[in-house]
Each structure stands twice: as structure tokens, then as C-alpha cells.
Amino acid sequence: MRLILALSILFYWPVFRVSPPGPLATSEDLFASDTLHDVHLYIHSRDLQRLRSEYLENTYFPADLVWRHTRVRNVALRSRGGLATRDSVKPGFRVDMDRYTPGRTFLGLRAIVLDNLFQDPSMIREALSMSVHARMGQTAMRESFCRLYVNNEFQGLYTIVEDVDEPFLARTFGRDDGYLFEYQWQQPFDGGPLGAAFGIYRTLFEAKTHELAPNDELYVPIRALFDTASLPDDVVTREDLERYIDLNQLVTALALDTLLGEEDGLAGLHGMNNFYLYRDAGSTRHSFIPWDRDRAFKLIDSSIVDRVYENALTRRALSYGDLFDRYLRTLEDGARMLSSGDWLSAEIERLRALIGQAAYADSRKPYSNEEFEAAVQFLREFATVRSARVLEEVAAYRGGR
């Protein structure tokens, strides 16, 4: 009997040895915006040195990611961001869960982005902006803040951003088999025709799904979208255009960019920027997915029609009376939402309190603590005046019509 008992203990020892699992975490926990998370990355010292010296490259390096008590081994890590946001001291990171382990996800996610908050001294614009989009019922990435440690060394305050990929599409569109393209800014683009050759489309619209599909399959609908939007009014009907673009969604997204004083969005200061295009499989109709809104809450005094008529696509959309009404209504609803119970001001204070200590401790950020406070102060002013100005202008447009 003693022998059986001893053998049983030996047999079941590996089971006893494993620490009891805590409550199962979900992606909602990772993106809980009321929590300042701690994320640890472990990367070989030589790889880290290379990553820092080759931060302009998209070279992947192996790493382990630790969040709470979960270690995700063998993730793929690379420097990320546009030219303006890449940095060797405080690099932004993209973390792929499945690059080295096909099919593997973490909390249902194939990848996350660790945004270095390089362009935003307030460090909360992006999170605030996505929060507004989500509250307005629009497609938005989930985000949360974290203290990032690399090899146990504090790297600074980052945001954890949900990647726009198949799991994101499944969550937001209910299916993940569609065509997704990330817009790559090359030079100011005003939504006009891009010509017949596929090369420019490949450059501007990088396929994130169906990457190996032929050009015809990927880009004919996009070409048709911009060609159609630029045709004269007497040639193209609204139905023609709606075959290639969800106009309601476009106008709503545009209105939110305008409301939030975004200077680098759909009608940005330098043309269209920071968006994904998505269309369902078997469809030619696209939707815009806003992305990287760290330059929102900038244009505090901008008119609600600034630049929206400089873009062929938005100009065409707003030329339809019902869509212009929708644009005004979205601005109005959004402005009321921001000011209702001082929601935006409260949100700014909540996030400021959440990240303040970590932001101060972040010695790698490219701005001083004073600049951080000044930027937050500007957001407070934005929250105070923007809604009223937008509502005033909307009323003026309504009255004038």
C-alpha cells in the first residue's frame, strides 16, 4: 500500500508541481483602460543591441513577453512606427505571437503594438481618441497603458494597442476572411485617381490579409473606388460610388476626425493618412478604419469644413445632402457626448492620474515633464472649448441652409 502511495505521488508530482491557475485572463483584461499594466520583454542582449542600432529596419528578433504571471515564449519583436516615431532610445515595438509558432495566439490576439508615444507629449491623445471612436459606435482599436520593461530595465510608458488583423476583424466586423490594407503615406494624397498600373496601389495600400493574392483580386476594387470618386457628377451615380465605399461610415469617421481636431487623419494637413481600408470577402465595398490618432486634439480652432472639400472622396460624399446632414449630426452628437457631464475633461484627468507617475519616471521620452504637463493642460483647454465651437458652427450651418 505504501508503495502504491509513493508511486502515485511520484506519478502525479508534475500535476502538484504546477502552480494553480488564477482566473483566466482575457484580452479585455489586457486592454483594461483603468489599469496601468506592467509588461516585461526579454530579449537577448545582442539582439537588443541590434534592434536599437537598426531601429529603422523591420527585422524581427525573438523575445519572451510577460504580462501578469503569464510568459509568452518565442514571440517575434521588431521596431515599428513611421519615420517620425522610430527611435533607438525608446523604440516602438510590434509583438507577433504567431510568427515563430504558427497559429498561436495570446488572449486571442495574434499581435499587439507597444506604442512609444513618441509624438504626443501628453501621452494620452491616442487613447482618448480611440475611446471617443468606440463611444460613438465606431470601429476602434482597444488600448491600455503599460510600464514597459526590457530585460528588467524600465523603458518608459507605452500604450498597448490592439493590432488591426484577423482577430480584430472578427471582433469588429464579425468575420476575418476579408481584405485588409494598411495605408502607407508616401506623399500627400487627396483621394484622386491613381492611374491604371497596380504598382502605386501596392505601395500605398499594403495588403495585410490575402497577401499572396494577385493584383487584380486585391486592387481592382480600390482602383475603382478612387476612379469613381473623381468622375464628374453627371457621369457617376451615388450607387456607383456606394458599390466601392460605405459612405455613411466614411462620413462618420470624417466627422470624428474633425470633432477631435485631428491633423493627420482622413482629411489631414498632409493628405489622407493613418487608416486601414477593409472590405468583406466577395464584396467591393470598403470601410475606413482609423488608426494611430496621436495627433488628435490638436486643431482646437479648426472649422468643421477645413480640408474636407480638398479630398476627392470626402468632397463627393459631402455633396450628397443626407450625408452632409449625417456629418453635421455626428459632429453634434459627438460634441454633446464630449461635453456631457464633462466627460472629456474627466477622462483626461482620469488618464493623467493613471499614467502621471510612470510618465514622470519615463526618462526615455523625447520631451520633458514640463512639456508633458503643458500638453495635458492643452487637452484640458481643448475639452473646455472644442465642443462649444463645433456645436456653434454646426448650428450656423443648419441655420444657413
Next chain:
Amino acid sequence: MASIQGVLTTAIACGLLSGAAYAQQAAPDLPARVKMTWDERPSIRFGRIARVDIRLTLQLDGRDSEVPFDPDESRASWARKRAGVEGVVAGLFGFQIEHDLGADGQWRDVYVNYQQFDAIQVQAGQFKLPFSREQTTSPARIDFAYRSRVAETLAPGRDRGVMVHGRVVRNRLEYELGLFEHDGNNARRSGADRVYGGRSVAARLTARPFRTVRSAARTLEVGAAGVWSDVSEGLPSLKGETPFDREFYDPDLWVLGAQRRQGVEFRWRPGPFSVKSEYIRLTTERRNQSVEDTDLSPFLADGWYVSGTWILTGERKAAGPENPRRPLPRGPGAIEAAVRFEAIAFSSSAPDKDDGEPSSSPRADVVRGNRLRALTLGVNWFPMRSVRVQFNVIRESLDDPSQGPLPRQSSFWDRVVRVQFHW
């Protein structure tokens, strides 16, 4: 410290010069007649002073496969075109010099062997490290068109070095012990990050325990071998390829530290039959290569083969079917049937862990490797001396076809016909 290359060059030069000097001394007592013979191959005899045999190997392949060929890849191609000389000088020094024919040809065996005593001989130059029965057997004499994957991939192949070897205990035991510049050309690949073994020590011991017994067991041979070297930090040169050079595993993982090859071999050739088998295991340390700069479990490649042959026309395998009893046109020549099972696998020796999901990360503890298993059926036809025609059909299966030549197909056929002329 003089390089191994320098030592070898000197050793070869000394060997040849001393042989020539001995020959000159002995010349007055020996008839200096030069004679050419055509026994098994063209051979020039300098009286009793020296013998120089001409060697030539030509192998032409016709291939077919379920895997599509690249546009620039030919179905008919030369597998080998080699020419050289081998011989003995003054009964003291054996030598062999062999080079590929063609513009991009390379030197193959280039060595001299001091062989005055059976029990202790010294060989220096470029030659195969003493490891793996099949790898050290001439390609003109192996039972299949292609060597087993394990012998071709994991055995070191040729390098420059010095080796002491000999036969003892009434030729029942053969030993080989050598020091080499690197760990052989099979383990080399171009690429800045690719690394291979540095100075290598190789040893092999083979035994024919029943050699003097008059029974079927007298041709039984067993052996064990090892090669020890160190690799610097980098990605291994080793990779998994099918016989038709289709890649099925490329280890993009960091290694550093000791590299060890261990092998055991078995061969038995009773009458017209033969059975051969080998197991080879190669481990490469990965010191300080984890994401936390700690050690990872060693990279592991291992494999085996078992093969059998039967000479249907009755020649004895140990004597070689290359000399058929009834060559064309008097008879059908010698005909041999052959079969081989083999496997080669790449992985790591990481212990099972709760979160030990295999990964292709360059710093994964549990490596996402691959395994190839193959069955080869063959017929060898020796219509006359020096000529052989081989027909091989190979069925290959991959554990992870996504890394192979047909990502959605785990098994595929290769076929090859090889025509060989060999002196």
C-alpha cells in the same frame, strides 16, 4: 603556431620526397621498367618502385519527381565527374589525388599515407574524417544512387588533417584517430551568420570479431565513431534536404559551444546478401543563447538507416558485384536488389515543459524541427566491369510538410536512373 594546412603541406611534401629518395636509392637494384596494365583500371607500374592507378568516376543521372523542378534545373545532369590518381611509392607511401572535372571543380581526396606497418599508419592531407561507414565509402560503391540522408547530412565529409590509423589484433580491430582543421565540408554553407566546427578531433573504432572464423559471421562488422569540435556563435550550416536537394528544414537558430557527432554502424555481408545500418547523432550546444542570455538545450539532429541488398546473380557481396561472373555479352552481368529505410530528424533536446510549444524562433528552447522518413527501392545492374546502372525509387515523408517542397503534401516520390562508369 603553424596552421594545420602548413603542417599538412609539409607532411605531404616530405612523404612524397622521402618516397622518391628511397626509390632513387633503391633504383640500382631494381629494374626501372615502366609498364602499363589494364587490370581493374589503367595502372602505370614503375618496376617495383611505384604504382600509379588512374581513377575516373562518371555518374550521369536522369531524375523525375513529384516535386516540380525549377525552370533552370535539368532532369538529366552529371552527379559526379572526377578524375585522379592513386598509388603506392616504394611500398611505404600510399597516395590519392582526385579532382572534379569541369571549370568549377574542387579538389577531393588529396593525401599521402605512410603505410609501412599495418598496425600504425599516418595519413595526412585532405580526406574524409573517419566517421560513418556510408560516408567514407566511395560514391561509386554505395548501394544506392544517393547516400542515406543521415550519412550525407550529419557525417562530416572531407577536411584537411592528420590521422593515425591501423589494424590490430589480427586485423580484427581497426582504429582511426585524427585531428582536422574543421569538421568537414558536408557541414559548410556560405552565409555571413553560418558557422561550422573549428578544429576537430575524430575517432573511429571498427571491429570484425569473427574475421578469422569460417562461418557466415566472418563478414560481420561493428563500429563506433565520434567527432568533437567547437562552433562559434552563429547559425548552423547544417540543413535538411531531400536527395534531390529540396530543403525541408533550415535551422535558423543560434548556436555556440561544443559540437559532438556520435555514430554507431553495423555491416554484415554473408554471401550475396548484405545488411547495413547506422545511427548518427549530432548535438550542438547553445550556450548563452536564450532571450535571457542563458543556455538553451542543445540543437539535436539524429537519424538512422537500415539497408539490405541481395545479388540475384549470386556474386558474393563482400567480393563486390562490380566484377560480374558473367558480364555482357556472355551473360546478364550482375543484378542486385536493394532496399533502405531511413529517417533523419532535427529538434532540440529540451525536456518537456508545460509551455514548451515547439517554435521556429532562433532562440527557442523547444525547437520546431522536422523529420524526414524515406523508403528507397533499388536495382543495381553491373553489365560489365566498371559500368553500373542504378534504378532507385524513393518515397519520402515529412512530419511537417509546411517546411518542405510541397507544403500541403507530406509524402512524395522521387525517381532516379544513374549510369556510372568507374575506374
